[in-house]
Amino acid sequence: MTEQTRFDLPQSAIPTAWYNALPDLPEPLAPPLHPGTREPVGPDDLAPLFPMALIEQEMTGAPWIDVPGEVLDILRLWRPTPLVRARRLEQALGTPARIYYKDESVSPAGSHKPNTAVPQAYYNKLDGTKRLTTETGAGQWGSSLAFACAQFDLECKVYMVRASYEQKPYRRMLMETWGSTVVPSPIDDPSHPGSLGAAISDAVRDAVGREDTHYSLGSVLNHVLLHQTMIGIEAKEQLAKAGESHPDVVIGSCGGGSNLGGIALPFMTDSRVRLLAIEPSSCPTLTEGKFDYDFGDVAGMTPLMNMYTLGHDFVPPSIHAGGLRYHGDSPVISLLVHAGRMEAAAYPQSKTFDAAVQFARSEGKIPAPETGHAIRGVIDEALRCKEEGRDEVLLFNYSGHGFLDLSAYDDYNKGRLLDA
Amino acid sequence: MTEQTRFDLPQSAIPTAWYNALPDLPEPLAPPLHPGTREPVGPDDLAPLFPMALIEQEMTGAPWIDVPGEVLDILRLWRPTPLVRARRLEQALGTPARIYYKDESVSPAGSHKPNTAVPQAYYNKLDGTKRLTTETGAGQWGSSLAFACAQFDLECKVYMVRASYEQKPYRRMLMETWGSTVVPSPIDDPSHPGSLGAAISDAVRDAVGREDTHYSLGSVLNHVLLHQTMIGIEAKEQLAKAGESHPDVVIGSCGGGSNLGGIALPFMTDSRVRLLAIEPSSCPTLTEGKFDYDFGDVAGMTPLMNMYTLGHDFVPPSIHAGGLRYHGDSPVISLLVHAGRMEAAAYPQSKTFDAAVQFARSEGKIPAPETGHAIRGVIDEALRCKEEGRDEVLLFNYSGHGFLDLSAYDDYNKGRLLDA
Numbered sequence: 100m101t102e103q104t105r106f107d108l109p110q111s112a113i114p115t116a117w118y119n120a121l122p123d124l125p126e127p128l129a130p131p132l133h134p135g136t137r138e139p140v141g142p143d144d145l146a147p148l149f150p151m152a153l154i155e156q157e158m159t160g161a162p163w164i165d166v167p168g169e170v171l172d173i174l175r176l177w178r179p180t181p182l183v184r185a186r187r188l189e190q191a192l193g194t195p196a197r198i199y200y201k202d203e204s205v206s207p208a209g210s211h212k213p214n215t216a217v218p219q220a221y222y223n224k225l226d227g228t229k230r231l232t233t234e235t236g237a238g239q240w241g242s243s244l245a246f247a248c249a250q251f252d253l254e255c256k257v258y259m260v261r262a263s264y265e266q267k268p269y270r271r272m273l274m275e276t277w278g279s280t281v282v283p284s285p286i287d288d289p290s291h292p293g294s295l296g297a298a299i300s301d302a303v304r305d306a307v308g309r310e311d312t313h314y315s316l317g318s319v320l321n322h323v324l325l326h327q328t329m330i331g332i333e334a335k336e337q338l339a340k341a342g343e344s345h346p347d348v349v350i351g352s353c354g355g356g357s358n359l360g361g362i363a364l365p366f367m368t369d370s371r372v373r374l375l376a377i378e379p380s381s382c383p384t385l386t387e388g389k390f391d392y393d394f395g396d397v398a399g400m401t402p403l404m405n406m407y408t409l410g411h412d413f414v415p416p417s418i419h420a421g422g423l424r425y426h427g428d429s430p431v432i433s434l435l436v437h438a439g440r441m442e443a444a445a446y447p448q449s450k451t452f453d454a455a456v457q458f459a460r461s462e463g464k465i466p467a468p469e470t471g472h473a474i475r476g477v478i479d480e481a482l483r484c485k486e487e488g489r490d491e492v493l494l495f496n497y498s499g500h501g502f503l504d505l506s507a508y509d510d511y512n513k514g515r516l517l518d519a
Numbered sequence: 520m521t522e523q524t525r526f527d528l529p530q531s532a533i534p535t536a537w538y539n540a541l542p543d544l545p546e547p548l549a550p551p552l553h554p555g556t557r558e559p560v561g562p563d564d565l566a567p568l569f570p571m572a573l574i575e576q577e578m579t580g581a582p583w584i585d586v587p588g589e590v591l592d593i594l595r596l597w598r599p600t601p602l603v604r605a606r607r608l609e610q611a612l613g614t615p616a617r618i619y620y621k622d623e624s625v626s627p628a629g630s631h632k633p634n635t636a637v638p639q640a641y642y643n644k645l646d647g648t649k650r651l652t653t654e655t656g657a658g659q660w661g662s663s664l665a666f667a668c669a670q671f672d673l674e675c676k677v678y679m680v681r682a683s684y685e686q687k688p689y690r691r692m693l694m695e696t697w698g699s700t701v702v703p704s705p706i707d708d709p710s711h712p713g714s715l716g717a718a719i720s721d722a723v724r725d726a727v728g729r730e731d732t733h734y735s736l737g738s739v740l741n742h743v744l745l746h747q748t749m750i751g752i753e754a755k756e757q758l759a760k761a762g763e764s765h766p767d768v769v770i771g772s773c774g775g776g777s778n779l780g781g782i783a784l785p786f787m788t789d790s791r792v793r794l795l796a797i798e799p800s801s802c803p804t805l806t807e808g809k810f811d812y813d814f815g816d817v818a819g820m821t822p823l824m825n826m827y828t829l830g831h832d833f834v835p836p837s838i839h840a841g842g843l844r845y846h847g848d849s850p851v852i853s854l855l856v857h858a859g860r861m862e863a864a865a866y867p868q869s870k871t872f873d874a875a876v877q878f879a880r881s882e883g884k885i886p887a888p889e890t891g892h893a894i895r896g897v898i899d900e901a902l903r904c905k906e907e908g909r910d911e912v913l914l915f916n917y918s919g920h921g922f923l924d925l926s927a928y929d930d931y932n933k934g935r936l937l938d939a
Contacts, residue, residue: 175881276876464627506692511696512696
């Protein structure tokens with residue numbers, strides 16, 4: 100009798116409400132501040148950028164938010180996603196721990212990002228928006244928004260960090276295939292390699308300047324993490340199907356915080372569950388940053404948020420996990436770490452690729468470099484369990500596949516990977 | 520009430536036997552002939568290349584073959600695969616047809632190929648083989664065998680068509696990440712761009728020359744199509760779950776014939792079902808080839824097979840659907856076409872990309888260029904249904920994703936695609 104490794108939910112079991120962590124946080128979230136007046140921002144301050152439905156979701160104290168049917172119709176193309184027990188990895192490690200991962204790589208764009216791209220496109224469509232702008236680094240977010248805009252017939256313009264635009268053209272091609280326009284950022288300085296913070300400035304400037312245009316952000320903000328909670332809500336139900344009462348540790352990689360928040364927040368109020376953020380040691384926001392107000396972008400155009408930050412002018416070294424190269428972090432995630440509810444650890448790039456390749460050879464799938472960080476964390480927890488003889492349940496977010504990051508694996512295979 | 524679009528089977532419903540089409544063919548298959556004597560080959564003639572279990576599967580008249588538990592353990596990492604109703608594509612086309620696709624892109628290598636790579640590696644391991652050689656064009660097959668060999672700790676050496684090795688390095692990186700060795704072919708002529716037929720010669724020569732080594736082929740042969748029948752067996756059960764008594768048309772792209780055979784053969788004995796092969800008009804084996812004995816490779820080292828062929832020295836133009844660039848075809852598929860049980864149609868490259876992009880924008884997923892051929896076929900059938908006002912059930916094989924073929928989409932998006 101062979102043992103089950105996949106715990107699927109029927110399409111009809113897709114969550115119909117998002118979990119709002121705000122009312123359950125250990126302490127209230129400090130409000131964002133207006134970049135000019137440094138006073139708390141109100142809904143009207145955000146109206147040039149976002150439709151009112153998203154602004155309400157950003158601030159609401161309601162514990163659950165209904166998911167519109169039109170959004171569910173599209174999310175159902177790939178949701179519920181599989182929960183997989185990584186038995187072959189467990190065997191390779193010789194650990195008594197039981198390792199589960201939530202496979203968010205099955206979406207059309209290959210990551211968890213469409214979970215929020217779809218509702219963001221929907222609420223904008225409903226609001227009469229004709230056009231969305233956004234920024235993207237390696238392209239995970241930009242391609243997800245391009246997919247979502249194609250579903251709702253919205254125009255989409257993506258400002259892509261120039262270094263990625265030139266060196267990693269594949270997600271640019273993906274965005275264009277879904278009908279979006281992609282330009283390298285910063286637009287006013289063709290000699291600059293660009294940064295996420297600078298691309299945010301470009302996209303915000305474009306949106307503010309046009310009546311028909313709004314701006315869309317793929318991480319950091321409360322409503323983004325809210326949309327991602329589908330991941331953890333499904334995982335909880337699937338773990339129960341697997342006969343597990345609760346995970347002992349929930350692990351995710353952390354850049355802006357959305358994939359980690361998505362899987363971790365639904366377990367936040369369960370004190371039996373440790374929550375663990377993994378970040379690159381070259382961009383150690385949670386482990387070495389300052390907990391303070393800072394801008395979300397380089398130019399200082401966004402509201403100031405209370406978060407862990409390395410300074411909005413910090414330029415992280417060019418690692419392959421482009422999605423984790425952000426100077427700040429989600430205020431919700433930052434608060435959880437600051438309050439001691441969530442732990443954080445940082446790893447150099449080479450250690451995360453060691454883990455990613457071990458996963459690829461045992462479980463078969465090639466993870467995105469960002470996901471490699473979560474896998475590094477889970478392998479180290481599994482080895483701790485082995486040392487301590489503990490059969491803990493470890494749950495991590497398999498946030499995306501690495502099919503568009505194979506040049507990074509080539510660098511690793513050929514010994515060219517640098518620990519920037 | 521939203522309508523269901525995904526018809527999933529539980530992991531426990533994975534087929535435990537493969538369907539053998541040989542005894543049900545409209546007429547007996549002509550035997551392969553020895554390249555030297557031109558006499559029918561016996562099992563011993565094939566023993567330098569394949570383990571006896573696979574040779575038996577190549578020739579058996581048994582209607583069903585049990586799948587070993589060790590093979591099921593690995594296939595269950597992604598099987599059963601989803602059956603999806605493409606409602607958004609139906610809407611975009613305004614067709615009364617109901618379009619279903621079997622999503623084989625969810626395997627670790629991103630295509631249907633691991634369905635046979637895993638049992639081939641398994642039977643070799645069981646036979647004491649230490650090392651496998653194979654050829655690959657764009658790399659779909661080579662990467663699948665690399666994945667399978669990693670699961671059974673077998674060495675794997677892949678001879679990759681030189682033009683692909685140099686211009687499309689990503690699947691090479693995938694193979695290396697799974698621990699395989701990849702070299703450009705032909706090995707004895709670094710100035711030659713290579714071909715599938717020449718790479719087969721290289722791989723066969725290597726295997727014949729070493730005691731510890733066998734050869735592995737990813738399409739054409741009977742045992743390969745046998746392993747792929749999981750696709751159609753699952754699809755039949757899933758269509759029943761969707762409330763459909765049978766498909767009216769089953770459609771697949773056709774290069775060597777394995778993805779088409781996999782989905783079509785389990786419907787072969789149902790006379791209500793039309794079977795349809797789609798091939799590139801630049802390599803029109805079924806539509807313009809000769810039904811005759813020919814070699815499988817350029818050098819004339821393989822047995823002669825009775826099949827549709829363009830001549831074993833035919834070099835197809837360099838289209839993006841590398842998996843469809845083969846001078847011959849599966850003898851089983853060839854026989855079905857010759858006997859009038861299966862239809863075939865050929866399309867130029869640009870028409871298949873029109874279809875692939877229409878699919879990507881409506882259903883979200885980016886298909887492999889090979890899969891784009893099947894989608895062209897299904898769209899044209901759906902438009903026929905619209906014209907005739909018929910609500911037929913169309914089933915096609917979504918044989919692989921296009922994440923590693925985005926440069927082809929870039930050519931299409933930029934108007935650079937040639938109808939070679």
